[in-house]
Amino acid sequence: MFILTFDVESAYALNPNLESDTNWNTWLEETLASVTQITQLLKKHEVPATFFIVGKVIERAGQDLSNLLDDSFLFDIGSHTYSHMEILSVHTKTQNKF
Numbered sequence: 096m097f098i099l100t101f102d103v104e105s106a107y108a109l110n111p112n113l114e115s116d117t118n119w120n121t122w123l124e125e126t127l128a129s130v131t132q133i134t135q136l137l138k139k140h141e142v143p144a145t146f147f148i149v150g151k152v153i154e155r156a157g158q159d160l161s162n163l164l165d166d167s168f169l170f171d172i173g174s175h176t177y178s179h180m181e182i183l184s185v186h187t188k189t190q191n192k193f
């Protein structure tokens with residue numbers, strides 16, 4: 096048995112300091128394009144998978160993701176935290192926030 100999972104977080108996770116409406120539009124476009132390609136391939140080969148999705152992505156593209164993932168018994172959706180905060184950070188500010 097193997098378990099296939101995908102983290103869905105967009106480029107937001109690489110640098111949350113770059114959050115803006117313009118960047119979110121780009122990040123969501125890229126995210127939805129990649130999830131679309133992945134789900135098409137998984138459906139073609141009938142491979143089950145779980146998609147762990149960051150809450151900030153669900154807020155902005157929940158219906159689109161639901162359309163991609165909810166119509167197949169192959170896919171599960173899991174939480175990948177709300178904001179993808181780096182909980183293993185060595186920065187005191189992040190540790191305190193967590």
Ligand SMILES: [Zn+2]
Pocket residue numbers: 102104108175179
């Ligand atoms: Zn992640």
